[in-house]
Amino acid sequence: MKLFKDEDGCLEVLAKSATILGVLFGVWAYFNTIHPVFEKEMELQGLRGESQVLASNLNELKASVAALRQDKSALLNSVGLLKGRQKDLLEEIDEKERDLRNMTASFENASDAAVLNKLQFYSNKLTSAHHLAVVAGKGETFDVFAVSKEILADNIPDKADEHARKAYSYFERYVQDRSGEEIKGSRVTEFAVSLFFDYKIGILERRMTSSQ
Incomplete structure (x- = not known):
């Protein structure tokens, strides 16, 4: 299918050319403005996920330390019974x-x-x-x-x-x-x-x- 026909006038050629240029500009604008922002947002989401994992690991470590302290206290109490x-x-x-x-x-x-x-x-x-x-x-x-x-x-x-x-x-x-x-x-x-x-x-x- 031809974009330009023989019977197209100057105005029609200009209108179609403007449409093509608009589409090309839209594609260029997407990959140079919207797409990088989208990629940055995805990176931020990944970092947020890693931060949540680290926070979860920290909480588990704190729980382990608390358990060890309880074990130490129990040991000291058992020594007191002897x-x-x-x-x-x-x-x-x-x-x-x-x-x-x-x-x-x-x-x-x-x-x-x-x-x-x-x-x-x-x-x-x-x-x-x-x-x-x-x-x-x-x-x-x-x-x-x-x-x-x-x-x-x-x-x-x-x-x-x-x-x-x-x-x-x-x-x-x-x-x-x-x-x-x-x-x-x-x-x-x-x-x-x-x-x-x-x-x-x-x-x-x-x-x-x-x-x-």
Whole structure:
């Protein structure tokens, strides 16, 4: 079918040409104005969908955290119910603390005593954590190195406290030097107590050497 006929006049040719140009302009305008806006809107809808998914995942994560906190609270409550079994263990800890305090008090050197007091604190922390794990039925899976690193992370000393920094560095090296060993059961108590006594023995050896 011909768009232009032989008998068409100038006006008819102009009218048809204007119609064709109008259609072409409409197509051009669509792909350069309306179509890009439509694509942008589709992208925005996609981003909104992703945002909703992320929000849903965040809510699930918050729910998981809340559940973990409830589990932690239940565990702490269950430990509280085991006070009968803990009594003997706590008395033993108190006795060892008294012995360690007495030993520490016998040192004349105030600097060494300050370091030993801090090492005693670390030793007690380890011993208490192990006994609580035993009471909770988790003694076999108790990781003394992981707990030691947690104690170190929670007790970073002030830069101005020379004795605390000295004890901290000694405890850090003590853990690193034994990191390849397998320490379970009664060896955990030995590990904790030796933290204090090994340092004390080193002091005595230095004093003996200096007195010769």
